[in-house]
Amino acid sequence: MADRKIILGMVLTDGYGNLPGAWRAPHVDPGNYAKVEANIRYAQAAERGGFAFLFTPDFPAVRGDVEHSTISNIMDPLMETAAISQATSNIGFVLTGSTTFQEPFNTARQFKTLDIMSHGRAGWNAVTTSDPAVAANYGKPVADRAERYQRAHESIQIVQSLWGSWQKDAWINDQESGRFIDPSKLQPINLRGEHVASRGPLALPPSEQGQPVIFTSGGPSPHLLALAGRYASGFITEVWTIEEARAQRDALRNAAHEAGRDPDEIKFIVGLMTTVAPTVRDGLDRRIAIAGDVIEARLPHLSAMIGVQIQPQHIDKPLSSEQLAGAHASPMDPRSAIALRVAREGWSPRDVLAHGVIDYHPVTVGPGKVHADHMQEWFEAEAADGFWLAPDVYEDGVDAFVDEVVPILRERGLYPDGYVGSTLRENLGVPDQYGLGAWLS
Structure with a gap:
């Protein structure tokens, strides 16, 4: 391959x-x-x-x-x-x-x-x-x-x-002979199941x-x-x-x-x-500006994902070494390990969320x-x-x-x-x- x-x-x-x-x-x-x-x-x-x-x-x-x-x-x-x-x-x-x-x-x-x-x-x-x-x-x-x-x-x-049911060569389309379709190659399927039929x-x-x-x-x-x-x-x-x-x-x-x-x-x-942008910072700023209040509303979810209580007033402050030491990825959500990795890179909770750690993909x-x-x-x-x-x-x-x-x-x-x-x-x-x-x- x-x-x-x-x-x-x-x-x-x-x-x-x-x-x-x-x-x-x-x-x-x-x-x-x-x-x-x-x-x-x-x-x-x-x-x-x-x-x-x-x-x-x-x-x-x-x-x-x-x-x-x-x-x-x-x-x-x-x-x-x-x-x-x-x-x-x-x-x-x-x-x-x-x-x-x-x-x-x-x-x-x-x-x-x-x-x-x-x-x-x-x-x-x-x-x-x-x-x-x-x-x-x-x-x-x-x-x-x-x-x-x-x-x-x-x-x-x-x-x-x-x-x-219309076979590949069924369409004769011959104006001279007057034959449009070969009827033997356009046939019913007569299929019936328990729920549907045709x-x-x-x-x-x-x-x-x-x-x-x-x-x-x-x-x-x-x-x-x-x-x-x-x-x-x-x-x-x-x-x-x-x-x-x-x-x-x-x-x-x-x-x-x-x-x-x-x-x-x-x-x-x-x-x-x-999000394609000249730098990661530019991309995060774009996402924050467009997403608006949605990011702040997701803060409790991020707290649950990484096992750290994050107060709204600290959304723009990177997690402390003490918080990171006690943080752990929730086994209930496969995105949690990604969120924790991004947080450990030194980004603020707002930036972690702007990285899309709670998105569908x-x-x-x-x-x-x-x-x-x-x-x-x-x-x-x-x-x-x-x-x-x-x-x-x-x-x-x-x-x-x-x-x-x-x-x-x-x-x-x-x-x-x-x-x-x-x-x-x-x-x-x-x-x-x-x-x-x-x-x-």
Whole structure:
């Protein structure tokens, strides 16, 4: 595997960024949530950097303090991405779609249409859904885990079978003879499971990559690993340490092997939140200015993580030697060791929090080398095949990463000099597939 290269993706959320308060940054248009033009700009910037894909999570319900915080979704992943696909040429699109509340025929039709529209750049992040707020929007109760995952298995098999129900050479399209389709190569699938069913066929031809790429996302639960091992070519996850990531990646690869697949066919993509700035101090100041009161509100959490009582009036004073001597990382939170390490470097509690030690993913702050070093360490430790980046503020954070970090990765031979091909499969380095996986047929 000497020719391995880092895969980069970028999460696309709300038009603002992934730092609390990004929507209020002075250089950001507060109306971006409703402007697909903004997301087109960010997609084009990521494409300039050779990113393999954009990733859109989806939580189809209102949650949180919406009076002061944004709604952390793009308006509709499929509709916005369809527009973005017409303004880009190479970057792929990994869109989240629920197997719990969406019917397989609709999923198959919508995602394959996007794949055709984008000339082979679509991926489906197939997820189960258990949140009561989402369930309420669909007028259904929350199913138990066993039912959700059984439905997910059935749904993915039906979707992939529908994708293959129009055979590759079914479209004759011969004006002279008058034959449009060979009906023997466009056939129903007639699949029925315990929870979902479809007759088919799907009246859509293959795209340049055949059909969309299957992804899954989440943590290391046995149910999810079994699902990913059988169907997925990409796995998007949240991990905070190299050890945790390597263990999860190994478990994923074992699940693929048990399903009869080559483990290299599944790419393990970990999250990374980025603030690119001339110095670490500049980056921390940027994060403090944008995050505002959120940092101070997190002080009790930091105290619990490192076992030290920190008074609000001391938030800008580094911990004393006595405090550090008594500090210890909480075994209940894998981020605690990171927080303690940063505190021992002499940063104040405010700066420790600005380092992102309570964020959802590891955070890198500072010049390009800081970000490149982090990714190189994880990649060479085989803790990741790639990273899905969450820039602090989209308006300038994407371009900063492309201009300051991507060249370093390329100089080190860690990242492709350009797109390998025009399809998502080519740029991920995953095999061709059409219809249900051969190992499942």
